[in-house]
Amino acid sequence: MARPTKNNAEYFTHDADMRNDVKVKALRRKFSHTGYAVWCYLLESLTDTDFFELDFNPINVELLAADYDVSPEELTDIVEYCCRISLLQRSDDGSRLYSEAHKRRFAGLLAKRERDRERLAATIAKRQEAKNKHIAAKTYENTDNRGDNPHSIVEKSIVEESREEKSIIYPYRDITALWNSICKSLPQVKALNDDRRKKIKSRLLEMEPNAPQLWLDRCRDLFTRVQASPFLTGDNPKGWTATFDWLFSNGNNWVKVKEGNYDHGRSGNGQGRVITQEGITLGAGEYIETTTGRRTYGTGKATIPPTAPPRPSERHSWDGKSQTWILL
Numbered sequence: 001m002a003r004p005t006k007n008n009a010e011y012f013t014h015d016a017d018m019r020n021d022v023k024v025k026a027l028r029r030k031f032s033h034t035g036y037a038v039w040c041y042l043l044e045s046l047t048d049t050d051f052f053e054l055d056f057n058p059i060n061v062e063l064l065a066a067d068y069d070v071s072p073e074e075l076t077d078i079v080e081y082c083c084r085i086s087l088l089q090r091s092d093d094g095s096r097l098y099s100e101a102h103k104r105r106f107a108g109l110l111a112k113r114e115r116d117r118e119r120l121a122a123t124i125a126k127r128q129e130a131k132n133k134h135i136a137a138k139t140y141e142n143t144d145n146r147g148d149n150p151h152s153i154v155e156k157s158i159v160e161e162s163r164e165e166k167s168i169i170y171p172y173r174d175i176t177a178l179w180n181s182i183c184k185s186l187p188q189v190k191a192l193n194d195d196r197r198k199k200i201k202s203r204l205l206e207m208e209p210n211a212p213q214l215w216l217d218r219c220r221d222l223f224t225r226v227q228a229s230p231f232l233t234g235d236n237p238k239g240w241t242a243t244f245d246w247l248f249s250n251g252n253n254w255v256k257v258k259e260g261n262y263d264h265g266r267s268g269n270g271q272g273r274v275i276t277q278e279g280i281t282l283g284a285g286e287y288i289e290t291t292t293g294r295r296t297y298g299t300g301k302a303t304i305p306p307t308a309p310p311r312p313s314e315r316h317s318w319d320g321k322s323q324t325w326i327l328l
Contacts, residue, residue, distance in 0.1 A: 006113065007050045009106055012043060023085045031078055034070060038078045039087070041068045046102055048252060056090065056097040059240055066231060067261055069284070069314040168212060170204065172197050175219050179244050182223040185233050189244045199248045206251050222247065222257055229262040263287055283310030 018024060019036065027035045045064065046052045054060070056079070065072040079097065082088040088099050176189040176196075189196075207218045226232050232242040247253055256262065280288070286297045286304065295304040297311055302318045304311075309325070311318075316325040 009047050012047045023087050026085055035078055038068055052103050052106060053096045053098040057095060062238055062240060170201050172200055174216060175200060178219055179223055183227045186241055187243050203248050203254055222254055225257050231262045280306050281310045284313050286311050
């Protein structure tokens with residue numbers, strides 16, 4: 001099974017003196033720490049997307065703002081200023097956001113990957129050619145000159161290998177039926193087309209490339225998390241709701257859902273409060289672990305007492321010694 005072509009990166013080099021760049025200084029002076037934090041968030045997001053370009057439509061602005069813990073207006077103002085001072089650039093139609101300097105950093109990486117793919121393809125072709133010749137020679141020996149055509153045997157072997165690769169069954173209809181049964185408050189899937197099948201297949205190979213038997217379980221977990229998220233089911237300033245196509249459209253959205261970016265109490269601008277069934281008031285980014293019932297936030301390392309006040313903002317950290325929230 002061919003590995004999907006990778007056109008992004010897992011990390012980027014963060015220069016120790018990036019904050020002293022004249023353009024970054026201007027950004028910090030105008031938007032303070034929030035501007036610098038959003039700039040770093042944007043670099044991470046650009047690094048994680050195909051060809052290091054972001055969709056910058058109204059819906060994605062809403063989602064990015066929720067992820068960065070700022071309002072959509074703040075994010076738009078910061079991006080517009082970055083474009084004005086040439087830290088960022090936008091496509092001619094304004095729908096794509098990128099950084100020319102950031103792209104240049106990865107030009108060598110993409111070129112190396114292309115060379116590696118070409119070398120791998122050449123190696124595979126040579127091995128296949130040698131394998132075909134070996135099969136042909138063995139077949140010729142075994143026919144004992146009875147007139148069998150060795151070339152037909154080679155062709156048969158290649159066809160059998162192709163059939164083996166195609167024997168994997170992708171549960172397209174089971175997955176759409178699962179979405180319709182779990183995400184009842186969201187737009188339902190009415191039909192399957194080639195584009196949807198292609199995207200479903202790509203996401204399944206990202207979720208579990210070597211364990212097809214787990215595909216439905218992984219999708220069930222994702223759909224349950226989507227339906228349980230107030231933000232994804234319309235509780236946001238624009239009333240936007242997630243759709244099946246949004247979840248499967250790229251390799252980023254389903255990962256963010258899986259990692260809990262849109263879970264109850266973790267999305268939004270960080271100013272809201274959530275009261276649990278036990279009467280515990282949760283603050284910015286706080287949540288209750290479903291398996292342990294433990295109150296925590298962020299990566300889940302800290303345990304917050306039930307009687308503690310709500311976390312004031314994403315910039316506050318819990319101090320176990322003083323039993324208070326401390327602004328970082």
